[in-house]
Amino acid sequence: MTSQDSLWSGQEALEYQPAPKRDGRLTLERLEKDLNPEQLAAVMHGEGPLLIVAGAGSGKTRVLTYRMARLISDGLSPSRILALTFTNKAAAEMRERTRAMAGYDGADAWISTFHSACLRILRRDAERLNYPKDFAVYDAQDQDRLIKLCMAELGIDDKLSPPRQMGAMISGFKSKLKGPNDA
Numbered sequence: 001m002t003s004q005d006s007l008w009s010g011q012e013a014l015e016y017q018p019a020p021k022r023d024g025r026l027t028l029e030r031l032e033k034d035l036n037p038e039q040l041a042a043v044m045h046g047e048g049p050l051l052i053v054a055g056a057g058s059g060k061t062r063v064l065t066y067r068m069a070r071l072i073s074d075g076l077s078p079s080r081i082l083a084l085t086f087t088n089k090a091a092a093e094m095r096e097r098t099r100a101m102a103g104y105d106g107a108d109a110w111i112s113t114f115h116s117a118c119l120r121i122l123r124r125d126a127e128r129l130n131y132p133k134d135f136a137v138y139d140a141q142d143q144d145r146l147i148k149l150c151m152a153e154l155g156i157d158d159k160l161s162p163p164r165q166m167g168a169m170i171s172g173f174k175s176k177l178k179g180p181n182d183a
């Protein structure tokens with residue numbers, strides 16, 4: 001078992017305490033000084049899911065950044081961390097704060113929005129789905145325009161069936177894994 005595995009498996013993970021670092025960056029003293037008891041418990045949480053419900057400005061992001069820094073400081077590879085947020089602003093803040101805490105360049109950790117993480121996965125593995133890696137992503141406006149063009153080509157009146165409604169139908173078929181032939 002490697003030291004990385006030990007963070008995630010069995011009793012060892014639950015009893016895990018961060019080793020004092022040579023540069024003193026993330027000692028338990030530092031964590032105890034910077035975090036209140038609830039935050040500390042969350043940062044030290046071992047294996048398994050943990051749900052934190054707390055109000056705005058109460059220190060949730062601090063828990064997440066310290067938790068990532070704590071794991072990295074103990075030797076977990078940053079590439080094994082996935083941190084998802086809703087907005088680019090929150091992702092940038094989290095990336096910056098984790099970088100400042102953990103003292104590493106952050107390039108390997110996945111700290112991003114849902115959208116950019118999913119896009120990164122699709123780009124990486126697009127060829128497995130027989131798509132080129134450099135596929136374009138259409139926003140809602142692009143989609144409307146393309147659907148309008150397709151409808152014109154098929155001679156469908158876009159006054160009777162608005163492109164946006166057509167887009168919603170296509171999305172519905174895709175959610176049911178129905179392709180053009182069985183929709």
Ligand SMILES: Nc1ncnc2c1ncn2[C@@H]1O[C@H](COP(=O)(O)OP(=O)(O)O)[C@@H](O)[C@H]1O
Binds near residue numbers: 063
């Ligand atoms: N235990 C703490 N002691 C001192 N300052 C804290 C503590 N927890 C959070 N803060 C500070 O309070 C502010 C809000 O914390 P933040 O983690 O951004 O909250 P949230 O994500 O819940 O909105 C930040 O400036 C943060 O550094």
Ligand SMILES: [Mg+2]
Binds near residue numbers: 061062
């Ligand atoms: Mg926050």
